[in-house]
Amino acid sequence: MSLRIDQDHSRFRNIVRGRIRQNLRKYISKGELLGRQGKDIVSIPIPHIDIPKLRFGDKQQGGVAQGDGEPGDPLSGSPQDGDGQGKAGDQEGEHALEVELTLDELADILGEELELPNIENKGKSAIVDKKDRYVGVRNVGPNSLRHFKRTFRSALRRQIALGTYDPKRPVIIPTRDDMRYKSWKTEEEPVANAVILYMMDVSGSMGDEQKEIVRIESFWIDTWLRKQYKGIETRFIIHDAAAREVDRDTFFRTRESGGTMISSAYRLAAEIIERDYPAAQWNIYPFHFSDGDNWSVDDTLLCVDILKKLLLPSANVFCYGQVDSPYGSGQFIKDLKEHFSEDEQLITSEINDRDAIVESIREFLGKGK
Amino acid sequence: MAQFALKTALPNYLRDEQRRIEEFVRSVGLDVFPTIFEVLSYDQMNEIAAYGGFPTRYPHWRWGMEYERLSKSHEYGLSKIYELVINNNPAIAYLLEGNSLVDQKLVMAHVYAHVDFFKNNFCFRMTSQGRDPRNGADVRKWIDTMANHGAIVRKWANRIGLETVEQFIDACLSLENLIDPQKPFLPKELSPTTSEEDELPETPEVPLLRVDRDYMESFINPEEFVESQKKKLAEEAEQAQRFPAEPRRDVLGFLLDNAPLQRWERECLAVVRAEAYYFLPQMQTKIMNEGWASYWHSRLMTENICDASEIVDYADRCASVLATAPGQLNPYKLGIELFRHIEDRWNKGQFGKEWDDCDDWELRRHWDRRTGLGREKIFEVRSLYNDVTFIDEYLTEDFVADQKLYSFGYNQRNDRWEIESRTFQDVKNQLLTSLTNAGNPIISVVDANHANRSELLLAHTHQGADLRLDWAKEVVKALCRVWTRPVEIHTIVDEKPTALRYDGKDHSQKSI
Numbered sequence: 001m002s003l004r005i006d007q008d009h010s011r012f013r014n015i016v017r018g019r020i021r022q023n024l025r026k027y028i029s030k031g032e033l034l035g036r037q038g039k040d041i042v043s044i045p046i047p048h049i050d051i052p053k054l055r056f057g058d059k060q061q062g063g064v065a066q067g068d069g070e071p072g073d074p075l076s077g078s079p080q081d082g083d084g085q086g087k088a089g090d091q092e093g094e095h096a097l098e099v100e101l102t103l104d105e106l107a108d109i110l111g112e113e114l115e116l117p118n119i120e121n122k123g124k125s126a127i128v129d130k131k132d133r134y135v136g137v138r139n140v141g142p143n144s145l146r147h148f149k150r151t152f153r154s155a156l157r158r159q160i161a162l163g164t165y166d167p168k169r170p171v172i173i174p175t176r177d178d179m180r181y182k183s184w185k186t187e188e189e190p191v192a193n194a195v196i197l198y199m200m201d202v203s204g205s206m207g208d209e210q211k212e213i214v215r216i217e218s219f220w221i222d223t224w225l226r227k228q229y230k231g232i233e234t235r236f237i238i239h240d241a242a243a244r245e246v247d248r249d250t251f252f253r254t255r256e257s258g259g260t261m262i263s264s265a266y267r268l269a270a271e272i273i274e275r276d277y278p279a280a281q282w283n284i285y286p287f288h289f290s291d292g293d294n295w296s297v298d299d300t301l302l303c304v305d306i307l308k309k310l311l312l313p314s315a316n317v318f319c320y321g322q323v324d325s326p327y328g329s330g331q332f333i334k335d336l337k338e339h340f341s342e343d344e345q346l347i348t349s350e351i352n353d354r355d356a357i358v359e360s361i362r363e364f365l366g367k368g369k
Numbered sequence: 370m371a372q373f374a375l376k377t378a379l380p381n382y383l384r385d386e387q388r389r390i391e392e393f394v395r396s397v398g399l400d401v402f403p404t405i406f407e408v409l410s411y412d413q414m415n416e417i418a419a420y421g422g423f424p425t426r427y428p429h430w431r432w433g434m435e436y437e438r439l440s441k442s443h444e445y446g447l448s449k450i451y452e453l454v455i456n457n458n459p460a461i462a463y464l465l466e467g468n469s470l471v472d473q474k475l476v477m478a479h480v481y482a483h484v485d486f487f488k489n490n491f492c493f494r495m496t497s498q499g500r501d502p503r504n505g506a507d508v509r510k511w512i513d514t515m516a517n518h519g520a521i522v523r524k525w526a527n528r529i530g531l532e533t534v535e536q537f538i539d540a541c542l543s544l545e546n547l548i549d550p551q552k553p554f555l556p557k558e559l560s561p562t563t564s565e566e567d568e569l570p571e572t573p574e575v576p577l578l579r580v581d582r583d584y585m586e587s588f589i590n591p592e593e594f595v596e597s598q599k600k601k602l603a604e605e606a607e608q609a610q611r612f613p614a615e616p617r618r619d620v621l622g623f624l625l626d627n628a629p630l631q632r633w634e635r636e637c638l639a640v641v642r643a644e645a646y647y648f649l650p651q652m653q654t655k656i657m658n659e660g661w662a663s664y665w666h667s668r669l670m671t672e673n674i675c676d677a678s679e680i681v682d683y684a685d686r687c688a689s690v691l692a693t694a695p696g697q698l699n700p701y702k703l704g705i706e707l708f709r710h711i712e713d714r715w716n717k718g719q720f721g722k723e724w725d726d727c728d729d730w731e732l733r734r735h736w737d738r739r740t741g742l743g744r745e746k747i748f749e750v751r752s753l754y755n756d757v758t759f760i761d762e763y764l765t766e767d768f769v770a771d772q773k774l775y776s777f778g779y780n781q782r783n784d785r786w787e788i789e790s791r792t793f794q795d796v797k798n799q800l801l802t803s804l805t806n807a808g809n810p811i812i813s814v815v816d817a818n819h820a821n822r823s824e825l826l827l828a829h830t831h832q833g834a835d836l837r838l839d840w841a842k843e844v845v846k847a848l849c850r851v852w853t854r855p856v857e858i859h860t861i862v863d864e865k866p867t868a869l870r871y872d873g874k875d876h877s878q879k880s881i
Contacts, residue, residue, distance in 0.1 A: 004428060005416040005436050012433035049434060051542045052843035054810050056834040062778030062789060064800045065698050075696040075777055075786040153681070161678040 015049065108227070132184045141181025150180035194229035194283040195276075196222065197269050200251065201290030203240040203260040205327035213323050214289045215252050217357050224365055225285065235272060239265035241295065245272070261295050262288075262332065263302040270310035279314035286315050287364075292322045292330035300332065304339045312345050319364045324352040377407040383464070383473060390477050393673040398748065399485040399665065402507075403459040406477065410466050414450055415439040417463060421648075422455040423515040427522035427640060428531070429538060452476040456487040456496055456651070458509040471682045474674050475666055482665035486658050489752045492650035495553035511647060518640040525633040537634055541621075541641040543847035546809045548645050549618035550653060575599050616813035616828065621645065623814045628852050638851070652807040653755045660704015661751050663691065667705070696777060696786060703772070707759070710768050711750060712743035756804045764800070766793040776800075802832070810836060812858070825852045829860035836860055838869075838878075845871040 069075075137150055155174040159165040165172075198218055200206075226232050236251035237243055243264035246254065269286055277284055294300050311318055322333045333348050340346040344367070349360040379387065387406055394401060409417065419436035420426045442448045451472065454462040462480040464473055487493050488507065498508045526534045549555075575598050577590045617623045621642040625635065651658065670683050691702045714720055718738025727733055750759065768774075769791070776799035780787045790796065811830040819826035825848065829836060841858065848856040848871075855872040859881065870877045 008433035009436050012430040052840035053543055053546050054844050055837050057837040061834045063803055064776050064796055065696050066693050066772050066774045067695055069788045071788050071790055073788045157681050
């Protein structure tokens with residue numbers, strides 16, 4: 001059977017790549033595949049072109065749904081563009097089920113979508129570690145690994161099939177054959193040491209939206225690097241005029257006011273690296289996010305100096321992401337580009353809004369370092 | 370196609386199941402078209418689903434986009450399509466290869482109820498293509514029709530270039546939802562007559578009040594009155610001159626009849642319009658159709674089809690189909706519960722004046738007249754209602770409370786979506802609003818000779834929600850492409866009447 005979908009599909013790919021129909025490119029949205037990781041919903045970007053139609057605006061229309069909650073309670077998980085009805089699909093009776101993803105699978109998908117190369121390990125990747133993972137179920141095993149839910153289910157099924165199940169007295173007694181046990185597989189994994197150092201500017205000019213962008217971006221960077229390295233460590237540094245190390249939670253929540261001295265953060269990062277992570281054994285990934293507003297030209301020069309002498313020699317890559325804020329001048333990225341135009345080890349990226357996150361991740365991780 | 374059909378025929382064990390299930394289906398009173406099941410691999414399923422269920426459609430990139438989305442989400446294990454059924458006589462349904470037997474049975478039962486709905490619900494009558502003169506059967510050869518559409522578009526693509534044709538079809542698709550849901554039920558339009566209007570005198574007499582005495586003239590018919598009468602007359606004359614005389618909701622039909630189109634453009638536009646009308650009933654009856662199918666699959670599966678060893682798997686699957694999530698209405702769930710609610714009420718005689726007038730909560734709770742009309746009633750409902758009238762008539766206060774329905778909206782101040790209300794009237798109003806016109810804004814052609822420059826004027830009947838502006842501008846542009854003259858839409862933006870206009874080069878937006 002040869003359907004014509006191949007022609008239509010390659011035509012669509014060509015539009016996305018911008019080879020044909022330039023006029024349609026502006027409608028390309030990040031279109032999402034939704035997956036669930038634990039209780040968080042994460043979305044995987046795939047290109048999507050909307051044909052504009054006369055529709056109601058976003059957030060103009062509410063909808064109806066069912067479940068618990070009081071008036072005034074927020075809805076967890078935002079409805080799609082205020083389209084409470086769900087999209088009135090033009091095909092009938094199409095059922096779809098949502099499935100949960102593991103972080104590993106997510107990273108695979110991300111890597112595939114963004115065409116990210118695997119990272120070249122500079123540490124001792126030859127060492128292999130063995131690890132047991134629970135991957136399935138079997139009929140024999142020690143009691144300590146009993147899978148209660150699956151055991152219950154097979155017992156229930158058997159009793160219903162035999163007709164011994166009494167809904168009024170729902171007693172389920174598993175027999176030997178009903179027992180199910182978790183089983184494991186031994187997997188070999190390369191040992192590598194990696195650390196991510198997140199640095200963020202929390203001066204007055206960084207608003208909530210800017211921090212949200214940093215949060216999303218760092219989630220994906222985390223996911224990708226965790227897939228690449230076992231036992232990755234993360235450290236967090238915030239700075240305004242002075243820098244300090246904080247925990248993850250504080251990192252994303254803190255809002256300070258006052259000036260910005262980027263060099264303070266770089267100096268602290270260099271100290272941490274020197275103290276805890278000898279460059280010969282560790283893969284080091286410093287990420288710095290700011291709105292590009294630095295206190296003075298002198299301080300910028302100091303930053304360049306620290307980068308050249310301390311950070312770049314020890315790090316795999318140094319990534320600088322600049323978010324767009326209404327207050328920042330955005331000068332810093334220009335200065336960096338000027339001083340490090342030749343250096344492939346320093347990657348800069350401008351993240352103007354949420355849609356730019358994907359592109360920025362590609363810039364940071366696309367080199368496979 | 371022949372090869373395709375051969376390869377996908379039902380294996381024997383499923384054919385036996387189909388025969389068995391069809392017997393049950395007929396015994397409970399469902400009235401179905403002959404139904405052909407085919408088994409597809411996941412890849413074939415994705416392809417056909419991308420084409421909206423039809424193996425052959427006209428060439429267009431958006432099927433490719435849909436295919437990519439479906440196959441990606443399948444590969445990543447995010448979702449898979451269980452079943453697909455198309456409104457055709459004979460009905461065609463697809464099963465996914467490798468599904469468990471319980472799943473296949475569930476899908477078959479579900480599909481048969483859909484087919485019953487296609488055949489009997491009044492909205493779907495508009496998809497009928499006539500009667501077979503030999504046996505009076507309903508002709509719905511949409512598979513062929515869609516393939517013909519494909520042939521038409523391909524023919525023109527070969528003659529004048531895929532790029533040109535595709536661009537025009539994109540413009541048509543931007544207008545796809547500008548059709549009139551009531552059109553199939555309106556009396557056929559009379560052919561344009563040249564009767565009365567033309568015979569009207571050039572300057573009709575101004576109707577004045579009768580005056581018996583001359584000196585009273587200026588009192589009974591003062592100057593202002595004469596003026597206002599004249600003005601009214603002039604307006605009426607202008608209205609009579611206007612074309613269309615009444616606003617037309619079927620914008621696509623209007624363009625087809627009146628826009629200066631070349632032959633290939635006319636044929637492509639006709640294809641898009643015919644398909645838009647074909648899919649319309651499915652959007653108008655989403656809740657009912659899915660509710661009806663879920664109602665019957667659950668009855669048939671539990672009462673007839675499943676044996677004891679299958680019931681747990683069935684229940685598991687059924688529960689995931691009927692699951693609800695915050696902020697999203699599950700049409701399967703709402704539909705099935707509402708059908709059950711109606712059946713229950715009519716079984717117990719909870720209807721009519723006496724019931725409506727009864728305020729005694731205790732009495733209402735135990736109200737059971739043993740009328741037993743439930744089954745009959747739901748069959749009547751599935752024939753005579755669409756989602757809007759279904760909700761309007763049968764959504765009750767008790768039901769809203771039992772099902773924990775709520776309305777939600779966007780709270781600007783808190784910058785989040787919030788539950789707004791649980792009161793019956795609010796929920797019902799919200800639900801009806803979002804279902805009206807299948808969720809589309811109401812747009813009509815008002816004047817084809819706007820400002821006497823053969824520009825096209827459309828009006829948006831504003832019902833509380835603004836249009837999405839950036840898209841509206843693109844739509845005006847698409848309209849201009851088809852109409853070939855400047856186009857204007859009158860709507861309301863931030864409570865101000867506004868005209869959106871495109872003159873072939875530039876967009877403009879101004880208050881009126």
